[in-house]
Amino acid sequence: MAELKIGEISKPRFEYRSFGRCFKEQAKRMARLSVPVPEKVWERQSIETYIVSRKNDINNTKIRDGKMDIKTFVQNVDGFEQWNPLMKGEFPISAEVLRQEVFPAFMVPTPELTKETYTLEEFLAMVKENPELQAVTVEKLRYGYMVNNTICETGEVYINGAKVHTINSESTEVEDLKKTVKDCGLEGVENINYLQAIKRVIGMSDKSL
Secondary structure, X not given: OOOOOOOOOOOOOEEEEEEEOXXXXXXXXXXXXXXXXXXXXXXXXXXXXXXXEOOEEEEEEEEEOOEEEEEEEEEEEOOEEEEEEEEEEEOOEEHHHHHHHHHHHHOOOOOOOOOOEEOHHHHHHHHXXXXXXXXXXXXXXXXXEEEOXXXXXXXXXXXXXXXXXXXXXXXXXXXXXXHHHHHOOOOOOOOOOHHHHHHHHHOOOOOOO
């Protein structure tokens, strides 16, 4: 079996992630169990914009550094979610891409497009005009680990300024994920993705974290 490398593209991974107020004990175990990881993933910070849609829970859209990335849900195996890239784009973005790929991913009608290309600000204005969509600012401070050949992280996440903690493990191998979840003391802790967590925090979902 090929060894997973942090930061390298491999075949689609399965993911475990949870969000909540505190994962202190689980995070401590994850750090203790981790093998050494590259310094570039010790600590990472980013500010991203997620576009969430009331009509869609299977396409996850985020924008970072002027680039848009849409992932789509593939399958759930033993409670672990697998996601694949659906679309990657960069602003300014063409009307054709917005018409053919982006708004269909939100599962809402495409607004009238009168220009050939649109800036990020113009795109966000279109999102704001649609009552089914919401742009959400997500600030992340993440700490990377590697446990049982699974890529792991803990982090502090600010969703429109509201702070939550997250803990994560991902791998191409479901059995490795199961072992990591057990070893870190995360059995029975809900597995949800960023899309669901964001919707709960902003009130688009009636569930709580």
